[in-house]
Amino acid sequence: MTDLPGIVITGASGRMGQMLIRTVLDSDKARLVGAIEREGHDWIGRDLGEAMGGAALGVIVESDPLEAFARAHAVIDFTAPEATLDFAAIAAQARVVHVIGTTGMDEAQIARLEPASRHAVIVRAGNMSLGVNLLVQLTKKVAQALDEDFDIEVIEAHHRHKVDAPSGTALMLGEAAAEGRGVALADVADRGRDGITGARESGHIGFSAIRGGDIVGEHDVLFAAPGERIILRHVATDRAIFARGALRAALWGQDKKPGQYDMMDVLGL
Numbered sequence: 049m050t051d052l053p054g055i056v057i058t059g060a061s062g063r064m065g066q067m068l069i070r071t072v073l074d075s076d077k078a079r080l081v082g083a084i085e086r087e088g089h090d091w092i093g094r095d096l097g098e099a100m101g102g103a104a105l106g107v108i109v110e111s112d113p114l115e116a117f118a119r120a121h122a123v124i125d126f127t128a129p130e131a132t133l134d135f136a137a138i139a140a141q142a143r144v145v146h147v148i149g150t151t152g153m154d155e156a157q158i159a160r161l162e163p164a165s166r167h168a169v170i171v172r173a174g175n176m177s178l179g180v181n182l183l184v185q186l187t188k189k190v191a192q193a194l195d196e197d198f199d200i201e202v203i204e205a206h207h208r209h210k211v212d213a214p215s216g217t218a219l220m221l222g223e224a225a226a227e228g229r230g231v232a233l234a235d236v237a238d239r240g241r242d243g244i245t246g247a248r249e250s251g252h253i254g255f256s257a258i259r260g261g262d263i264v265g266e267h268d269v270l271f272a273a274p275g276e277r278i279i280l281r282h283v284a285t286d287r288a289i290f291a292r293g294a295l296r297a298a299l300w301g302q303d304k305k306p307g308q309y310d311m312m313d314v315l316g317l
C-alpha cells in the first residue's frame with residue numbers, strides 16, 4: 049500500500065480540488081499524501097476529510113507546498129495561473145511530476161514553465177478528459193478535409209464561477225482547427241465580437257463563451273457552409289472525467305524524462 053505513488057492536491061477546497069481528492073482516495077493505484085490551499089484559507093490546519101464534511105482522513109490541509117511536495121511522487125494542480133507557476137518551480141525542485149489542469153495562462157506565463165520542465169515532468173492540458181482529447185483529433189481531421197467555404201466557430205458553455213474565456217478546451221479546439229487548416233490560430237482568431245464588427249471574414253475561427261448556473265462544460269465546433277452545417281460536440285456532465293484523466297497523467301509521468309507533455313501523450317492519441 050505505502051509503495052503506491054503519493055499524490056498532493058493543490059487547491060484542495062476547489063470544485064476540482066475536492067473531486068481530485070475523492071478520485072485519489074478511491075484509487076487503488078495511488079495514495080493521498082498532502083492537500084494544499086492558499087495562505088489564509090480557512091481549511092488550513094484542519095483535517096481534510098472533516099473540512100470536506102466527512103470523516104477524518106488524517107491529512108492536514110497545509111499552505112506551504114515545499115514540505116508536501118518533498119514527500120510526493122506527483123502534484124495535481126487545478127488552481128490559478130500565478131499559483132501554478134509557483135508550484136511548477138517547487139515541483140521541479142522536488143523532482144515530482146506536475147500535472148497542470150489550470151487554464152487561463154497567457155503565452156508569457158506558459159513560457160515561464162520551461163525552466164521547471166528541464167528538471168521535472170510537466171503534463172499540462174486545458175482538458176484532461178478522453179472525450180475532449182478525441183474531439184480535438186476529430187476537429188483537426190474535419191478542418192483538414194474542408195475548405196474555407198466552411199466557417200469554423202467554437203462555442204463553449206460553463207458554470208457562472210468560471211473566470212477565464214475562452215475556455216482552455218475551446219483554445220485547444222481552435223488550435224486543432226487552425227492546425228488542420230495549416231494556419232496559426234493567432235492570425236485568424238475572432239474573440240469577443242461586439243458592435244458593428246463587419247461581415248465575418250473567410251478563414252477566421254470564431255469563439256463564443258456562455259456562462260451560467262452549474263454547467264460543467266460543453267463545447268461545440270461548428271463548421272458552417274452555405275446549405276449545410278457540421279457540429280462536433282462534447283458535453284461534460286461530471287467533473288470526475290477531468291480528475292480521472294489527471295490521475296492517469298500523474299501515474300503515466302512517473303517513468304518519463306523531464307519535459308513538457310500533454311494528454312495526447314498520456315492517452316497515446
Ligand SMILES: NC(=O)C1=CN([C@@H]2O[C@H](COP(=O)(O)OP(=O)(O)OC[C@H]3O[C@@H](n4cnc5c(N)ncnc54)[C@H](O)[C@@H]3O)[C@@H](O)[C@H]2O)C=CC1
Pocket residue numbers: 058059060061062063064065084085086087089126127128131148149150151152173174175176177216290
Ligand atoms: N484541464 C481540465 O481538465 C480542467 C481544468 N479546470 C481548470 O482548473 C482550474 C480550477 O477550477 P475550479 O476547481 O473550478 O476552480 P475553484 O475556484 O473552485 O478552485 C480553485 C482553487 O485553487 C485555490 N488556489 C488559488 N490560488 C492558490 C494558491 N496560491 N495556493 C493554493 N491554492 C490556491 C483556491 O483557493 C481554490 O480552492 C481552472 O483554471 C479551471 O479552468 C477545471 C476543470 C477541468
Ligand SMILES: O=C(O)C1=N[C@H](C(=O)O)C[C@H](O)C1
Pocket residue numbers: 151174175206210214215216217218264265266
Ligand atoms: O473551469 C472549468 O470548469 C473547466 N475548465 C476547463 C476549460 O477551461 O476548458 C475544462 C472544462 O471545460 C471545465
